Amino acid sequence: MAKRTTTKKTARTAPPAALGEYRRKRDFTKTAEPSGDAPARGSRRLRFVVQKHAASALHFDFRLEIDGVMKSWAVPKGPSLDPKVKRLAMEVEDHPVSYNTFEGTIPGGQYGGGTVMLWDRGTYEPADGSSVDALREGYAAGKLDFVLQGERLRGAWALVRTRKVGSRQQWLLIKRDDAHADREADIVADETTSIDSGRTMDEIAGGARKRAVKEPAKKAAKKTAKKTAVKKVAAEEPKPNARGVRAVRAADRLWKAATGMPVLEPMYASVGTAVPEGDDWTFEPKYDGVRVLALATADAAQLVTRNGNDKAAQFPEIVDALRALARQARRALVLDGEIVALVDGRPARFQALQGRMHLGDATGIAGHAADAPATLVAFDLLHAGDDSLLDQPWTARRARLERLLGKRATERVQLGETVTGDGAAMVARARAQGWEGVIAKRTDAPYTPGQRARHWLKLKVEHRQEFVVGGYTEPRNSREHIGALLLGYYDGDGRLVYAGHAGGGFTREGLRDMARRLAPLARRTSPFAEPPRTNEPAHWVRPSVVVEIKFIEWTEDQRLRQPIFVGVRDDKPAASVRREAESVQEVEATVKKTAKKTVVKGATSNAKESVVEQLARIEAEGGDGVVRLGPRTSLDVTNLDKVYFPDDGITKGDVMRYYATVAPHVLPVLADRPLVLRRFPNGIGGKAFYQHRADNVPAGVRTEPVDADGDGQSVPFLVGGDLATVLYSVQLGAISVDPWHSRVGALDTADYTILDLDPGPKAPFARVVDVARWIKGELDALGLHAALKTSGSTGLHIALPLPAGTKADSALLLAELIATRVATAHPKEATIERSLRARSAGAVYVDYLQNIPGKTVAGAYAVRARPRATVSTPLAWEELDDALDPAAFTLRTVPARLEQVGDLWRAAMRKPNPMRALRALAPTP
DNA sequence: GGGTCCT
DNA sequence: AGGACCCAACGCTTT
């Protein structure tokens, strides 16, 4: 019976959001409650620093105290290669105690301060309670009154926050590690209940919820552990955004508790072709809403959709009404019904509800519940208390339902209408009232959950009416003559109102015929009162051709939904075409599927067609298709004709073809490297966003789990090396390819270190060239070599290949060292200052910080999201002269250049820099 | 752009 | 097949 599998749901809900939640600064900072326990202001002595990257990046703001010995250093502003700082950093890193337990004070001053205590995972074990006890003691002794913000402390770190409410103190442990979520709940429970009784778990949970931090569901479960089964379920009622398996389980339990039955699926109707006759059929409106089984007790209610999801959270007003109903009836109830939105007391269409279906936030839900409350129209009763009515005939169930709801129906829970016998009349009403259709039910049939029985028939009402053709759109690519007809009708004032466009339903001959009809009617201006915006260029015609269109319904914005061309009506004058408020053509079951796939003319895919040729063909044929990349790999691509570079008309297809063309050179640059995507789904003029995680990628596209911050939490990243992967990233809207400096398998090492030379707004490119030359001079003096390329934007990139196994920290350090040297030697022209306002507009920013692990720089041969589709192009050092124009290297020119000059990047990066020269640079501890 | 969850 | 919605980074610095 219940065929739903839970495995699917599990998969869907598997990745918990908790980690992400804690990462989000907003979520975390919301927990701050500055009143009452705000630390005293004023400067405090700093006793420790914990910033995960502080040591490696060699940036300290604080003074340090290690093992009681004060080591007071401050990071100088600006160039920070102070040897003292470096030495201290190493001391911290090497110090065995330093990663154990710290205690310290945040520096005071403008932003306040406080005392902190942190654990790493090793000391976080609550086995002996030492950590928690120590914290509690520290707090009690007044040593600890504030907890360090945890954004920087990831993975292994537990974070403890304390606050004071009245005379009581609260402890909240936030664990960033999902594996410990359970323990977190336990600890919170222990702490909160052991300190100063009087405040219960759920009060605290409630307070926490207010802060928008998602609480582990366990907490809620705890408080009701001793209550009845039903009540427990009620307490576990999923959070507004909880879905999937949890909802199913909760609903299942409620169902069982209420009915003792394990089954949880509605009965379905099959499609009916004719209106059945006879007194053993009853007819009900087919409501346009959300089908749910409603499980109600006096304490709780669930609204289970066909997919087994609980929508109780989205429709609190119905839940309340159901609970009241169950209370009055003094029994648990299971109803079958449809959630509909009532407008003026009449069921509105599905769209009115759609916005509520997925809402997660409480205020949004409350707003809807208040402004546009929904109603459950109940049309069947499956269980009442201990009685299962499933086996009873519809008549008996209906009688019971009417007894139950007759006097208790409310605005929120209503009795569905039913008419036994006269189906034709009901269908007529359906047309008149614009229902979606009619459900016919055998009056003697039992309720068979999960089955699409012939006892229930769905009688659809079809909309059909004439419209005037006011124009047509251009066909896309291989389609001939006409894309779609632009349809309208006359309103009361004689204005032609646009109603939508219909492209389906034509045969090829039909299109040609229509084109012939329309050709002599061409006019230059739109005949519509308000010219519609069309996807394709429009051609206007005098409104005289009348066509018959069938469609599903009118959308809310008064357009045709799924309109299909049926035929030309020569018998009707155009001027008489009005909107037929309730379309009433006789139901004809003779609608043949006429929507035709666009026919590809000319080229067909053949085995020898290159990837570039395939892409060109697909783009010409409409933009969507499948690229075959090898005997076993293919990739779905869409919208290849979408313009990504509006000024130059360069399309997504162009970008893909470029990468396919230069694949032999660009793929090695990316091989084995995690990729960071910056996606421009609407071209370079549109909004962009970054993406790291890449799950659910198509076959042939490589991903690898990447533990980006070494905390044991891996996330799948796209990994370069295959053409499929690059093309897929472009398919997603990525334009450049941005590889890590590390390869999977050795993410803590870097293969190269890179300096990004970025001219300030007033710095001419020639100055970038100067800075690059100076750097080249430094490198020569140090016995180092590097590869040079344009950034593809306004600057240059200089990359130093490194010996295998070079630690990322060292790579960063090396870049910092070189950057600092040139910035020190040429302070007017070069700066390493990251803050924009601290940089002079005429200086070149020498950015070495992109060497921090996980950061990226556009790879060699990457197209950049810049006008002209410029390409990050490898250069010979000899090309570095004042006449160099980085804008000359574009998606259009680089392939030819590659032919001419060869792969300069591969040549320059092949040999790593000598270890000797690098060692000579290492700071002396 | 893609997945989900409704129709 | 269509529509609405949601999601798609991060580490570091400065104020």
Next chain:
DNA sequence: AAAGCG
């Protein structure tokens, strides 16, 4: 705590 930066 919030904003700036790449």
